Amino acid sequence: MKKKITTFGLMILLTLSYSITAFAAVKTMPDGQKFDPVYYAEQNEDVVKAVGKTEEALYKHYVDYGKAEGRLPYKDAPKPETKKSDNTTTVTKSTDTKAATTNNTSQKVYITKTGKCYHNAGCSSLKKSKIETTLDEAKKKGLTACKNCH
Ligand SMILES: [Zn+2]
Numbered sequence: 001m002k003k004k005i006t007t008f009g010l011m012i013l014l015t016l017s018y019s020i021t022a023f024a025a026v027k028t029m030p031d032g033q034k035f036d037p038v039y040y041a042e043q044n045e046d047v048v049k050a051v052g053k054t055e056e057a058l059y060k061h062y063v064d065y066g067k068a069e070g071r072l073p074y075k076d077a078p079k080p081e082t083k084k085s086d087n088t089t090t091v092t093k094s095t096d097t098k099a100a101t102t103n104n105t106s107q108k109v110y111i112t113k114t115g116k117c118y119h120n121a122g123c124s125s126l127k128k129s130k131i132e133t134t135l136d137e138a139k140k141k142g143l144t145a146c147k148n149c150h
Contacts, residue, residue, distance in 0.1 A: 010030060025038060025039060025074065025075070026039075026074040026075070029059060033062075033063070033073060034073060034074055034077070035058075035059050035062060035073045035074060036073065036074035036075060037053075037054075037055040037058045037059065039072075039074050039075050040058050040059075040062060040066070040071070040072075040073065040074070041053050041058055043071070043072065044061075044066070044071055047061050047066070047071075106134055106135075106136070107134060107135040107136075108121075108132060108133075108134060108135075109133060109134065109135050109138050110123070110126050110130050110131060110132055110133070111131050111133055111138055111141075111143060112125065112126065112128060112129045112130070112131065113128075113129045113131070114129075115143075115146075116142075116143055116144065117143055117144055117145065117146035117147075118133070118135065118138035118139075118143045118144070118145060118146060119146045119148075119149050119150075120146075120149040120150065122149070123146055123148055123149035124148065125146060125148060125149070
């Protein structure tokens with residue numbers, strides 16, 4: 001019984017708001033979503049053919065399918081979020097890379113068998129032997145930065 005009353009109340013609300021804003025485009029649906037049935041019908045003739053032109057049917061289509069299909073609920077609606085999340089991933093990745101390069105402990109340096117210094121990859125001191133290690137490891141061994149390449 002309670003449910004019936006609620007539905008009836010909602011229908012009155014919808015009918016009222018529909019008659020007031022019949023041609024005024026965007027409206028806020030009971031669930032908080034902004035929706036413009038006139039715009040939605042104009043942009044999606046296939047939907048109108050399938051479900052008809054009533055606001056209820058159009059909005060139901062948007063919630064059930066249109067949203068996932070990337071259809072816009074009203075004219076100036078933000079574009080579907082699929083690309084946005086991709087960008088977020090890229091940004092996160094580049095931030096990670098930055099953190100890794102500025103993180104000295106994992107920075108790559110090169111040492112020689114006998115030398116007391118660690119070097120950058122292109123240093124001329126590495127002609128005889130070139131052992132890849134990390135800055136952290138080199139420092140642990142008591143090696144210091146080569147003056148030629150640092
Ligand atoms: Zn060097």
